[in-house]
Amino acid sequence: MTARVQWTDYDSATCSIARTLELVGDRWSLLLLRDLFNGVHRFDDLRGHVGVSRDVLTKRLAGLVDAGLVERRAYRVEGERGRASYHLTGAGKDLQPVLVALMAWGDRHLTGDEAPPARLEHVGCGGAVTVALACEEDHPVARRDVRLLPTESARRRTSRVSAASG
């Protein structure tokens, strides 16, 4: 029977969420991106502020560079040695909504009575910035009004799950 398409008929790993998490879904990558957004660009500064070991920092930065989220630049300040620095690419900057959403959630659910440890301000108006669901047609979108529809392109790549369910 060709019943309605089920989410579980599709390979988890094909999903864009899974594929994105393969690049940034570890303990450190998103924190590094956060610091890169906030103007921390040098190896030792990242290490000191984020609190990651040198070893892991090297690997993560290499991974982010491979993934095209970060670029390594050599630069030199007049009269000093050449240095390396790390900067977000356009693709890296496109992850901003993920970070803002994580921050908004933490501000709402983890700060208790205190003021949140930092705020994102809309330059100009001064209002707090968060993220909101938005639809192409610019309607306001409530949480409930979202439906996930797996498409054919995912089905084709399905392996493990389709075999098990057959």
Place this chain on the structure above:
Amino acid sequence: MTARVQWTDYDSATCSIARTLELVGDRWSLLLLRDLFNGVHRFDDLRGHVGVSRDVLTKRLAGLVDAGLVERRAYRVEGERGRASYHLTGAGKDLQPVLVALMAWGDRHLTGDEAPPARLEHVGCGGAVTVALACEEDHPVARRDVRLLPTESARRRTSRVSAASG
């Protein structure tokens, strides 16, 4: 000197992004939340679809329950054994924008020429759903127009970094 407050003067771990990632910032938690959003609620179904080992699934579910993102419910279908199932709490559902943002990024940067493996549809209008930065005053917010301002409450809890920079 009381120079302008620097991002690096604040303890990384106090940040709402870091604190949120302590709950969901590992390889599996967000994938589990994704499946819970999509109607997968039983232990074995989660294990099979997400592809996580039983061991780790047990630990992650326990962590998510501890964190208040997920609740465990015992239920029974007429004439069958009692079963356990896992459901998002309100706090868990509030992470939806994080997942949508990850998915939107993947759709944009990882799908190449093919159609994305799934789409989020706005029930009713049928348009695609993504996330957008939004400010309190409902202005449209461009990426650039966001400024991070650490607040005093973060400073107070600062430890490692303030000692090093003094």
Place this chain on the structure above:
DNA sequence: CCGCTAGGTCTGTATTTCGGACCCAGGGTA
């Protein structure tokens, strides 16, 4: 009371992370 099944726990191995020692290159400076 036997077998089946969902939901786990246990175990041994493989991988990752951690902290810290070490290394290297390229300036300044003497």
Place this chain on the structure above:
DNA sequence: TACCCTGGGTCCGAAATACAGACCTAGCGG
């Protein structure tokens, strides 16, 4: 020229995690 300093790493052994898969258990139908 030799030496020192510093940023940006690599290397190492110990500890923590993840993994696959075997095993356990509660309850229902037969």
